[in-house]
Amino acid sequence: MSQQLKENGTLEDYKARQLKKHKTLATCCLVFMAAVYLLMVFLMKKEPAGWMGYVSAFAEAGVVGALADWFAVTALFHHPMGLKIPHTNLIERKKNTIGNNLGGFVVDNFLTPMALRPYFEKLDVATMAGGYLAIERNREQMLQEAMKMAKELLEKTDDQAAARFLKNKGRDLLETVNLGPTLGSALDLLLSQGQDQRLLNYLLEKLKYYIAGNEELVKERVKKKAAFWCRVLLITCWPIVLPLGLPIISMRFTRHLITRLDKK
Incomplete structure (x- = not known):
């Protein structure tokens, strides 16, 4: 099919040609069955034979079936021969109702929690994700996509709006979080384990490096205060x-x- 599309044009053109071919084939079969039926009727009047009745019945059934199918399919989508016969052109007139009913049927019968739960229970998302990310090419692709999305998000984000959002959320977080008990528990744990001196030495070391790296700033602040x-x-x-x-x-x-x- 892909080769035919490359040679013969777009997908719509290919579908149109296929539809025309099948319509021509169906019409030829109908004409053939009608011709066989008429021939059998003529021969049965001239030189009747036992087998002619079977062939005539077969051809007659083919003609009737073809006409019935043609009318049924045409009546679903169009008015046959342009005649506005009742209960024809159903798809066009009631497509919204049919779509809603079909969607409701699928949701009510196939998308219920009871129907979907067995499939979700069989899924091992962690294993699947781990297996996918275990491949280096997949990891690189995921990283590239994540960086691309982050870049697009940052480019489209208003800096002032983002700053206000982070400021408000940070203030709300600090107001809701009670750090006193947490810090108290941490200090009690350090004291109980004898780590208070190590913590003090660590803080003093960091303070020394900060003062050494910002000596002028510290002097200015001390003079002012x-x-x-x-x-x-x-x-x-x-x-x-x-x-x-x-x-x-x-x-x-x-x-x-x-x-x-x-x-x-």
């Missing part, structure tokens, strides 16, 4: 510092005054 925290410390602690500082200031002032008088 140092004055603020000094003011906070003075405002917070002045009730304690002032009583302790007054005697010291008085003693220094008295000593300075005595020194000046001795010089005079």
Whole structure:
């Protein structure tokens, strides 16, 4: 068939030629049966013989069957000979109803959970997927398709909309997740296993590398924050510092005054 398509044109052309060929064959058979029937009728009147009755009945049945089939098939899709006979052209007039009924029949009888469950129970998806991905060519193809889909998705995604989405979802996740008990349990586990010192050393090591790699940034941040925290410390602690500082200031002032008088 593929060779015929290459030689003779498109699939639609091939179907049209095949339909025409079968119609011609069916018409020739009908004409042949009709000719045999008429010949037998003529011969039976001229020189009757016993076998002619059988041939005549055979030819008559062929003609009647061919006409019945032609009318039935034509009546399903068209009005025979253009005559709008009742119960003809059924497919064209009721194609939507027929389609709905056929779809409902398939769904109700073949796509029910009870009908599909045995087939799904026989499927070993993990084994099938593992066998498929065990072949290197399939893995490469899957990776290429995944990268292609991801690239298309990123190209079609609005950056601002994606940023807003991730920000909102991240905030919602942080609000819903209670990290306190989780971190507490993790610290208890580390303490019980004696791993707290290793964790502290690890964090200090990472902090050292961070400060060494961002020395200028750390210095700038410390300068900006140092004055603020000094003011906070003075405002917070002045009730304690002032009583302790007054005697010291008085003693220094008295000593300075005595020194000046001795010089005079």
